[in-house]
Amino acid sequence: MIHQLLLRVLVGYNVVVITYFVALNSVYLLTAILAFRALRRHARRLKSVEVEHMMGGVGGLPVTVLAPAYNEEATCVESTRSLLSLRHPSYEIIVVNDGSTDGTLARLSSEFELEAAPRAPMADIPTSQVRDVFRSRRHPNLWVVDKANGGKADALNAGLNYCVTPLFCAVDADSLLEPDALTKISRPFLEDEATAAVGGVIRIVNGCKVDAGRVTRVGLPRSSLARFQVLEYLRAFLWGRMGWDALGATLIVSGAFGMFRRSVVVEVGGYATDTVGEDMELVVRLHRRLRETGRRYRVVLVPDSVAWTECPESLRGLGGQRDRWQRGLVESLVRHRRMLFNPRYGRIGMLVYPYFFLLEMCGPLIEGVGYLTFTTWLLLGAASIPFVVAFLAVSFAFGIALSIATVGLEEMVFPRYPRLRDLLILFWLAVAENIGYRQIITYWRVRGMVSKLRGVTGWGVMERRGFDVPNG
Template sequence: MYSFLFYFLLEVFGLMFLILSFAVISIYILLMILSALEMRDYLRKNRFADYGDIITSPIAPGVSILAPAFNEGMTIVQNAQSLLSLHYGKFEVIIINDGSKDDTLEKLIESFELEKTNFAYFPEIETKPVRGIYRSKNMSFRRLVVIDKENGGKADALNTGINVANMEILACIDVDCILSSDSISRMVRPFMEETNRSVIAVGGVIGIANNCDVQDGTVTQYRVPETMLGKYQVIEYFRAFLMGRMAWSRINGLMLISGAFGFFKTDLVRKVGGYFPKTVGEDMELVVRMRRYMEEAKIPYKLGFVPDPLCWTEVPENAAILSRQRNRWMRGTIETLQLHQAMRLNPKYGILGMISYPFWAIFEKSAPILETAGLLYTLILLVTGDFSAIYFFALLALMYLLSLLVSAFSVLYEQVAFNNYKDKKDLRKLIWMIIIEPFTVHPKIVWWGLKGHIDFIKGKGGWGSMIRTGFKKAEDKKNIQTQATTS
């Protein structure tokens, strides 16, 4: 009896892995086609877009740039100057000093002639206490607002910025990001273009600045990073932004806008209660909650995506830091999916519930588990003597070739659309990385993802029970006291 059950399970798992392999191949090929179509259309549309007017037009919406800073004393002044010099008519830069232990605030006060004001605002979203709001007496820095508050994390800092923001659109960025001077104009365009649906948020591409030359806030010379992890992330970012998000954007299925560079409708962000500070994946969670709100309210909406290279950031090239980042991302994904489990395969939520959510649940959240399970399955087959070399090597070769194809196409998209990495040496390095990535970096990524799962199960980060229960409605977040109970 037990023997029968064992072999029956082996059969079931074998079939499951086969179906999964087929699904992976089909979905990635579909994503490649969709992203190619979206990229083609975007480039065509861009030919007719004139960004000249937007800077001065009274019709263009105002933008509040929110940049949380924690212990950024070394670079904060340079970063703030870079933000203040962006080419756009109506914008304000809100830097939120999230209880830095260094001289971040002092440097800002000194460099921008800031003074503490009696700025009155309504704390619509609950946050840690604000110690002061600073403005400059120098009119050259009239766009700058500096908020000094107690430490509460990135999401809490952003929520404070949302409470103070005065413009129609929020640009949530990492303060150390390098923004192209025309980044606001380009990111605002999708908000202005749509006629029949409301554009609730727009995501942008993050470029990797490691080893690149930067001049006047723009990357002037692209170079591939020297380390293997750096090179891997260049390819990974191409895959994620130019392929994944472009494809999801085509079917309005985007579930994630990078926290380092995302634009949101202010009124909607406030309506849904801002960022949820008790998850480590606050960027994804906010996007999902905003979408959920629109679906529940039955309001036609869209998420935009701009593939132009407008924002660059330094990525971690150290395995320890990268592992923590990936662990956090995995926990963020699990938490977001848990919080919004009511949408899972729920036709009420359209593409979000029926396609995007299951995709994230299977191919993003469960990917490390499935890959490990596949490995264990193979080992069991070896032990029981049921191992079939033909299946194993056929599937292995297939998955490897798929990985090569997807990565090669994402590099090709970059070359066709933007061609930033012009040096052939860089291209050769990237191609070599594509070939060796499945055997070198990928196992580490799987392991870090697994650790993310383990940490989530262990309840790292707190609020485990709440996250496991999930939100019954998008607006539930507003009714939760996130500060008093955990501070």
């Protein structure tokens, strides 16, 4: 009796898994086609009129780069140098030292000759106490805000309070922006005053050669775990986000590199400090508020403006990161659940929100439980082994096709990996990631959901190796 009941439950769950699988791959296919078209168009555009030339002397928009730093002693000087070497007609940098307990402030102070400078905040978003504001003697456009620890969102809000330019660019303290990244990412603001936010593309710096804050040679990392992430990032940015962007439905602007219209972000109250997914939450909130007030606006992605960032190379670091990302996703989506299937929010509410809610948020749970039910099904001897193998093979084959196509897309529009060997490695990773890596990522994402239910907060341990890593 129990055996029969269990079999029925398992049969029912199989249907859920297969429906999820079909839905997910249909969305992937749709976004893939859209991304392909959008990227080709963008690549043509790049070849036509360079944005730097378009702007050159004719109205580059003033920007403030906000770089929150917490215990970034290893990377803060290199990242700040990288920010100082950007090619943009007019920009200011505000590094926010978020109560670091290491030598972050001291290193910044000695390297850039900081001196206390009076500066009044131009917005009043609540933050932890700001202790002091410094300005560099060597670089007049470099400011450091020293404040009590309050988390990344709080640090960004503190920086935002001191921002006086119409646009600000939020970056991670360990991000290295390409020299023209700021100019490229600001192009949508130039072409349309209704642009509220623009996302850039994040690539992995592990394995690349970095000189004076610039990536001078692109290569793959040595560690397999980091290599898998290279492929993952390519897929996420060039495929997933670009596809949604083509539909005018960008819901995520990465916290590591995104540009925003200051006035709009201040108007919605800045970053939320009670979530670890403050970057996504802000964009979701922007969509929500701007649609509720009936304003014309745009949130877009610029696929050729690139920031390079370090990825974790240990299982512990990666697990913590994915746990945090999943918690952030859950927090953002649950908080704004009112948008789910709500026609008031247009394609955001009817298309992209349901995708993220049902497939990205609940997906790991469905997939994780799916692995368990398959195993139980096999153990009970009720499963047709060839059928299970065939289903898994279909699932893996789709994954492989998608990843290889992503590498192709990268090579077609923004080729960065100069060596043929790197491409062959990426192809191999596209196959290998299906066995082990994908499952462990699913596990961490499920763990993130459980952590959320258990009320876990905070960022956990962050890995920082610095940029002087040996080249791959």
